[in-house]
Amino acid sequence: xxxxxxxxxxxxxxxxxxxxxxxxxxxxxxxxxxxxxxxxxxxxxxxxxxxxxxxxxxxxxxxxxxxxxxxxxxxxxxxxxxxxxxxxxxxxxxxxxxxxxxxxxxxxxxxxxxxxxxxxxxxxxxxxxxxxxxxxxxxxxxxxxxxxxxxxxxxxxxxxxxxx
Numbered sequence: 001x002x003x004x005x006x007x008x009x010x011x012x013x014x015x016x017x018x019x020x021x022x023x024x025x026x027x028x029x030x031x032x033x034x035x036x037x038x039x040x041x042x043x044x045x046x047x048x049x050x051x052x053x054x055x056x057x058x059x060x061x062x063x064x065x066x067x068x069x070x071x072x073x074x075x076x077x078x079x080x081x082x083x084x085x086x087x088x089x090x091x092x093x094x095x096x097x098x099x100x101x102x103x104x105x106x107x108x109x110x111x112x113x114x115x116x117x118x119x120x121x122x123x124x125x126x127x128x129x130x131x132x133x134x135x136x137x138x139x140x141x142x143x144x145x146x147x148x149x150x151x152x153x154x155x156x157x158x159x160x161x162x163x164x
C-alpha cells in the first residue's frame with residue numbers, strides 16, 4: 001500500500017503542477033484578470049500566502065518558511081502513517097493529501113506563495129480562491145473522516161474475525 005500511496009501522491013503532484021503551468025504560462029491567466037466561466041464560477045490568478053483556502057495568512061518570509069516546515073512535517077507524518085496502512089481507502093486518502101500538500105509546498109518554495117485559480121461566488125459574495133492541490137487535499141481529508149466514521153470493509157472483516 002505504501003508504494004501505491006506514493007505513486008498516487010506523485011500523480012496528484014503532477015496534475016497540480018500541470019494545471020498551474022497551464023493557467024500561469026500557457027493561458028496567462030494573470031494578464032486576463034477575472035475570467036467568468038459560469039455565472040457562479042470564475043478563474044482568476046491569486047497568490048495565496050496562507051494555507052488551503054487562504055486560511056492563516058503568512059505575509060512575511062518567516063511566516064512563509066514556517067508554513068513550508070509545518071507542511072513538510074505533516075507530509076512526513078502522513079508518509080509514516082502510510083507505511084502501516086492496510087485499507088485501500090485510507091491509502092488513497094493519504095496519497096491525495098500528500099500529493100496536494102507537496103504541490104503547494106513547491107509553489108511556496110519556488111514562488112513565495114501558492115498559485116490559486118478557482119473561484120465560486122454568488123453575486124458579490126465569493127468563496128475562497130483555490131487550486132487543484134487544495135481540491136485533492138480536501139477530498140483526501142473528507143475520505144479520512146469517512147474512513148474514521150464508517151471504516152473499510154476489510155477492517156470490519158478483521159474485527160469480526162478477532163471477536164469471539
